[in-house]
Amino acid sequence: MKFTRSAKLALAVAASAAMAVSLLTPAQANTRSTVAIYYSNPLTGFNSGTPKTNLVTNADAEYLQFSGFAYYNDKGVYIPNTTFGSFKVSKSSATDFRTSWTVNSGRVWSDGTPITGADLLFGHIISSSDYSKAAGLGDPITKKDNVFDSGSYGSTYDNDIQGISVSGNTVTLSWPRKMPNWELLGVGPTPVHALVLMAEGKTELGTASENLAAKARFLEAFLDKDTALLKKIAAVWNKDYTIDTVNSKTNPLLFVGNGGFLVDAAVKGQSVTFKANPRYNSGPKLAGGINTIIFRFLSDGTAAAQALANGELDIYEGQATVDGVAKLKATKGVSVFTGSSAVYEHLDINMCEDSKSVFNPRVSGEAKARALREAFLLAVPREEILDKLVRPIAPTTPVLRSSFAFPGMATYDKTIVANGSAKYMESQEVRTKRALAIIKKYYPKASATNPGITVSYLFGNPDNTRRVAQAALIKAAVAKAGINLNVQPQTGWGGKIGTAPFDVAGFAWSKSSDAQFSTNPLFDSNGGNNYSCWTSPAIDKLLLPLAERTWSNSVLSQLYTNAEREINKQAWTIPIFRHPLVLGYNEKLQNVSAAPFSPNIIWNYWEWTYKA
Numbered sequence: 168m169k170f171t172r173s174a175k176l177a178l179a180v181a182a183s184a185a186m187a188v189s190l191l192t193p194a195q196a197n198t199r200s201t202v203a204i205y206y207s208n209p210l211t212g213f214n215s216g217t218p219k220t221n222l223v224t225n226a227d228a229e230y231l232q233f234s235g236f237a238y239y240n241d242k243g244v245y246i247p248n249t250t251f252g253s254f255k256v257s258k259s260s261a262t263d264f265r266t267s268w269t270v271n272s273g274r275v276w277s278d279g280t281p282i283t284g285a286d287l288l289f290g291h292i293i294s295s296s297d298y299s300k301a302a303g304l305g306d307p308i309t310k311k312d313n314v315f316d317s318g319s320y321g322s323t324y325d326n327d328i329q330g331i332s333v334s335g336n337t338v339t340l341s342w343p344r345k346m347p348n349w350e351l352l353g354v355g356p357t358p359v360h361a362l363v364l365m366a367e368g369k370t371e372l373g374t375a376s377e378n379l380a381a382k383a384r385f386l387e388a389f390l391d392k393d394t395a396l397l398k399k400i401a402a403v404w405n406k407d408y409t410i411d412t413v414n415s416k417t418n419p420l421l422f423v424g425n426g427g428f429l430v431d432a433a434v435k436g437q438s439v440t441f442k443a444n445p446r447y448n449s450g451p452k453l454a455g456g457i458n459t460i461i462f463r464f465l466s467d468g469t470a471a472a473q474a475l476a477n478g479e480l481d482i483y484e485g486q487a488t489v490d491g492v493a494k495l496k497a498t499k500g501v502s503v504f505t506g507s508s509a510v511y512e513h514l515d516i517n518m519c520e521d522s523k524s525v526f527n528p529r530v531s532g533e534a535k536a537r538a539l540r541e542a543f544l545l546a547v548p549r550e551e552i553l554d555k556l557v558r559p560i561a562p563t564t565p566v567l568r569s570s571f572a573f574p575g576m577a578t579y580d581k582t583i584v585a586n587g588s589a590k591y592m593e594s595q596e597v598r599t600k601r602a603l604a605i606i607k608k609y610y611p612k613a614s615a616t617n618p619g620i621t622v623s624y625l626f627g628n629p630d631n632t633r634r635v636a637q638a639a640l641i642k643a644a645v646a647k648a649g650i651n652l653n654v655q656p657q658t659g660w661g662g663k664i665g666t667a668p669f670d671v672a673g674f675a676w677s678k679s680s681d682a683q684f685s686t687n688p689l690f691d692s693n694g695g696n697n698y699s700c701w702t703s704p705a706i707d708k709l710l711l712p713l714a715e716r717t718w719s720n721s722v723l724s725q726l727y728t729n730a731e732r733e734i735n736k737q738a739w740t741i742p743i744f745r746h747p748l749v750l751g752y753n754e755k756l757q758n759v760s761a762a763p764f765s766p767n768i769i770w771n772y773w774e775w776t777y778k779a
Contacts, residue, residue, distance in 0.1 A: 199777040201459040202756065204482040204768065205471040207631070209436050209464040211661065213421065214408035216293060217316045218698060219662035223677055223765055224462065230766045231441050231460060232424035234450035235355040236268060238770060241760040243681060245350065251425075251449045254353055257339060264342040268354050272336065274449050276358050276423050280378040282449070284333040285386040289357035291331050292389070292397065293317035293404070294324045303394035304401065308693045314401040321693035323684050323714040324352050333386070347717040348682040356449075358423040359385040365407060366399035370418050411435045425449040427773050428460050438463050454758070454776040460769075466630035469494060475501060475751055482759060483751040484768045488632050489559045495751040502754045505560075507575070509678040509763045510746040511567055514547060516540050516739055517665050517672065519700035524670040525620050535609055540738035542605035543622060543671070545591065545598040548644035549743050552637055561747035568592065570734070570742050571686050571727040581724035587735030595644070602648035613649030621651040625669040629656040634673065641673075665698040672699070675746060677765040683723055684713040690734060701739050709733060 208224045213232075215225035236254050237247050247253070251274060258265040274282040291298055293315050296307045305312035307320035319325065323346075330341035338354050346352055360381035364373055373381060388396040408421060413433035422430045427450060428441035443458040463480060465471040468491035474480045476498040483495065495503050516526050526543070528536040549566045557564050565574055568588040572579040591598070603613070610619025624641070626634045635656070642652040657663055664672045676696075678685055687710045688694035692702040709730040712718070718726065734740070750768065752759045758774040761767050 199755070200457055201461060202457055202481045202775060203461045203463050203479065205475070205480050205484065206462050206464050207466060207468065207471070210411050210433065210439050210462065211659065212409035212411065213430065214404065216318055217405065217409075218318045218695075219316075220409060221318050221696070222661055224464075226679075227766045227769055228430070228439060228441075228462070230426070230769060231428040231772060232422065232426040232430065233356060234426050234447075236353055237350065239680070239762050239764045240770065241762045243763045245681075248450055250451060251356075252336075254350065256349070259345060262343060264345045264349070265339055266342075266349055266353065267337055267339045269337040270356070274425065275446055276361075276425050277429055277444050277446050278358075278361075278372050278378065278423050279375060279446060280358070280360055280382070280423075282336075282356055282425060283382070284336050284338045285382050285389070286356045286359055287338040287354040288331070288333060288386070288389050289359055289362070290319075290354045291328075294319040294322060295328055295331075296320050296325050297328075298392075302392035302397055304397060314398055316401075316405045318695040321691060321695045321697070322688055323682075325695075327714065328352075345716070347684065347714065348680070351680050351682050356425060358425075361420045361423040362400045362403055363388075363396070365403045365418065365420050366396065369420060372419050372423070413439070427453055431459075436464060451771075451773045453773045456776045460772065466628055467632055469632070472498070472751065475753070478753075481753040481756050482768060484749065484761065489556075492560050492749055495749070498751070500754050501751050502759075504748070504750040504761060506748045506761065507561075507573070507763070508746045508748040508761070508767060509573070509765070510675050510767075511570075511573070512673070512675045512743040512746060513567075513570065514544070514671055514673050514741050514743070515664070515699045516543070517667075517670055517699050518702070518739065519665045519667070521667045522670065523667060524622070526622075526670055537738055538605050539609065539620065542602040542648060543645060543650060544738055544741045545605075546602040546645040546648035546650060547741060547743075548595055548640055549591070549741075550595060551640055551644065553744055555640065556633055556636055557744055557747065560749065564744055564747060566592070567742040567744050569727065569731060570689070570740065571731060572724075573745050577720040578724040578727060581721065582727040582731065584728070586728045586731035587733075588731070590735075591741060599644070599647050602645075602650075606649040610649065615647045615649065617649070618646065618651035619649040621653055622670045623653045623655050623668055624671050624673065625660055625663060626654070626656055626673040627660045628658055631656070637673065665700055677767075678763075679765040681764070683718065684710075687713055690730065690739075699739065701737070703733065703737060706730060706733050706737070 206224050208222060210224045210228060211222055212220040212225055213228055215221055215229055234251050236252055237245055240246050252270040254268045257267040270282050276282060299307050304314040307313050327342055329343055332339050360378045363381040363385045411433060412435045413430055427444055427447050429444045431440045431442040433439040439462040441460045468488040471483055472491040472494040475483045495501060518527060523530060525531050526536055526540045553564055568583040572582050606613045606619045613619025626638055638654045642654060645652050688696040690706055691710055692707050712726055748761055750761045755778045757776050757778060762770040
């Protein structure tokens, strides 16, 4: 339930450490108080707010530990969390729009410290470039002397927020106009007293008086823009949470939370264990009976399905394989749900400054680099990928033609009519022929047996069954267009996206909201999720209206079309398909359902309970 401040996307690629099923231990053999969940992507840290740790597994771990002002349910409806607090428009005029966010009295952190308005201010520090510059924390946009390694800079919040004030348990945000989806542009709780104590070198939980004093020091530092203390806090936030092992020696201040469950232990590449928070009073009441939730990491979806059948897992949801789905449906005692997720597969071309790729205009010149990017994307065998890897699970899945809208959304059909995607919808034979002609223009000797260029391809862990197969299909197809694909799967791929020596990255984005501007951070030159360093003033201008006001679906479709037409002209990226959702779970576990937005499966963990 951690509030998503800037509606940013979370990386959602099934890439995980190898782990034999035999290493798992039955979750429910002795008690019915534990829920073990399959994750294909191992945890890389307990702070998903940095570019290197922006992973679904990390974000889900935070969701269990933090409760904020609202969450999405399984119908995609935004639900206010009135147990924690309230939010409202406190002033509305043409040039002065304000929203207020109030924590209910009596809400406490897991160490007993009261939650107040001061706990809502940290998000502003890691989201506002203006505050960062004013506080001597560097310029997050130019990266000059930047202190906080935050992915929230460059968001709609960052671009438009004009001011913030705090009074008791209430924080008020000021905007230059009425903002679309303003309820998503809010603030969430952070245990600032714990950050201060860690910044000061403490390694144990503080006393009640120490915690209150630390919170007061944070509030003073925020208001006074105390550069020295804020830099120390940045060091903690950037690095100390980036751990994947937790034991008795780990600093307990790292896991002060207000969610229903708190981190108890973590084994690198294998699991994370959460225990119920005895002081939890910030969200919906726990149904009862469950006191432990475990994230277990397996790279092979088929092996995970077998683990569910064996009773070693209770919930399976991930990047499903054909064999894995068949096994789920044949397993007694397992309920299976299928549908569509808000996760989509795509390929991104690296345009960062240090890239030595032929796709980079600094290397090949603008015209040649753009032509070669288009040739590569034309040669990608999207229909074949779906036919062989996706449609056996979800037969009606279409090739995705938009990065802004999904099939079934009111804006999708109108968006794809003129968004520039048509050139990628011709037959594979035609597209391959066009791609080879482009390559031969610059490399005359290129052919299906003599590549003109070599492209390095990053897609994640080598054990990822579906992505390995997908990479093989792409490699074979682009070879016919004179392109050699150097397949380079990497453990810890998330921190390598957009960096040399990788020319292209294949992964998925998982949307965390339905905000009309939710895709802006991907394509804006200064966007917090623009990891491939795409830069275009023309596209920046086309994205601006999405954050300026609420539009009708017809106008929104046209705005999406305008932006995507230019993006397709630049040949930066290509969407492939919307991930099918396959959820298998122990039929004795009640109230499990899948939400369309991240966090998909654990969105209502407080309702889970076992049948008597």
